[in-house]
Amino acid sequence: xxxxxxxxxxxxxxxxxxxxxxxxxxxxxxxxxxxxxxxxxxxxxxxxxxxxxxxxxxxxxxxxxxxxxxxxxxxxxxxxxxxxxxxxxxxxxxxxxxxxxxxxxxxxxxxxxxxxxxxxxxxxxxxxxxxxxxxxxxxxxxxxxxxxxxxxxxxxxxxxxxxxxxxxxxxxxxxxxxxxxxxxxxxxxxxxxxxxxxxxxxxxxxxxxxxxxxxxxxxxxxxxxxxxxxxxxxxxxxxxxxxxxxxxxxxxxxxxxxxxxxxxxxxxxxxxxxxxxxxxx
Numbered sequence: 001x002x003x004x005x006x007x008x009x010x011x012x013x014x015x016x017x018x019x020x021x022x023x024x025x026x027x028x029x030x031x032x033x034x035x036x037x038x039x040x041x042x043x044x045x046x047x048x049x050x051x052x053x054x055x056x057x058x059x060x061x062x063x064x065x066x067x068x069x070x071x072x073x074x075x076x077x078x079x080x081x082x083x084x085x086x087x088x089x090x091x092x093x094x095x096x097x098x099x100x101x102x103x104x105x106x107x108x109x110x111x112x113x114x115x116x117x118x119x120x121x122x123x124x125x126x127x128x129x130x131x132x133x134x135x136x137x138x139x140x141x142x143x144x145x146x147x148x149x150x151x152x153x154x155x156x157x158x159x160x161x162x163x164x165x166x167x168x169x170x171x172x173x174x175x176x177x178x179x180x181x182x183x184x185x186x187x188x189x190x191x192x193x194x195x196x197x198x199x200x201x202x203x204x205x206x207x208x209x210x211x212x213x214x215x216x217x218x219x220x221x222x223x224x225x226x227x228x229x230x231x232x233x234x235x236x237x238x239x240x241x242x243x244x245x246x247x248x249x250x251x252x253x254x255x256x257x258x259x260x261x262x263x264x265x266x267x268x269x270x271x272x273x274x275x276x277x278x279x280x281x
Contacts, residue, residue, distance in 0.1 A: 009114015
């Protein structure tokens with residue numbers, strides 16, 4: 001029988017937020033793959049757990065090399081527990097490569113749900129939460145960062161980003177440039193920790209605040225783009241669109257109704273435009 005890969009969510013700040021299953025999984029795992037073994041030691045001490053399994057490091061620098069080793073352990077029947085410094089493994093943290101490799105070998109993958117900086121920031125932001133997308137970290141280089149932001153300039157869903165504190169002011173300034181200075185946002189700092197802070201306001205104001213210097217773990221939540229009104233069409237264009245539909249075989253009444261619906265205008269206004277075009281010299 002093959003083993004099981006367990007992705008374990010760890011606290012993003014307050015240790016009491018650790019899910020009850022986490023301690024049991026830490027104690028029972030055959031192998032614990034940790035992003036930082038020193039942080040793992042502090043976590044197990046806080047939870048009063050003594051791991052019985054082998055502990056190995058699994059971080060960005062050795063993820064590619066260590067994944068085959070862990071997959072072989074799983075294939076041999078081991079229960080492998082993957083933990084990162086905070087939050088859920090593989091979400092902007094090491095883990096995706098191992099999950100993909102396990103899935104390819106038909107090895108079961110499960111999770112111990114835990115705290116999430118993405119969902120926590122979204123919930124406390126005060127911005128719409130019915131539809132959102134997580135964009136992770138933006139590129140470090142200014143040009144690439146602007147390019148990535150322009151890709152989502154018209155995104156209607158709420159946007160969630162992670163950012164390093166020393167790049168926060170530059171990122172907020174770039175967002176204000178691309179999204180507009182008045183787009184609402186929230187900067188969530190040190191969530192669930194002693195110095196938790198949530199700053200809300202227009203992007204331009206948040207950028208000015210961040211320029212003074214900010215510390216801690218940062219999650220940015222940005223309001224989605226407003227719905228753009230349909231471009232206003234002049235009478236000549238309205239008449240032209242009706243004429244195109246008539247030439248394609250539509251009756252004039254049906255063509256006028258269709259163009260009115262497309263333009264978001266009353267049918268009478270489109271009819272008047274057709275009449276004006278007909279009477280024009």
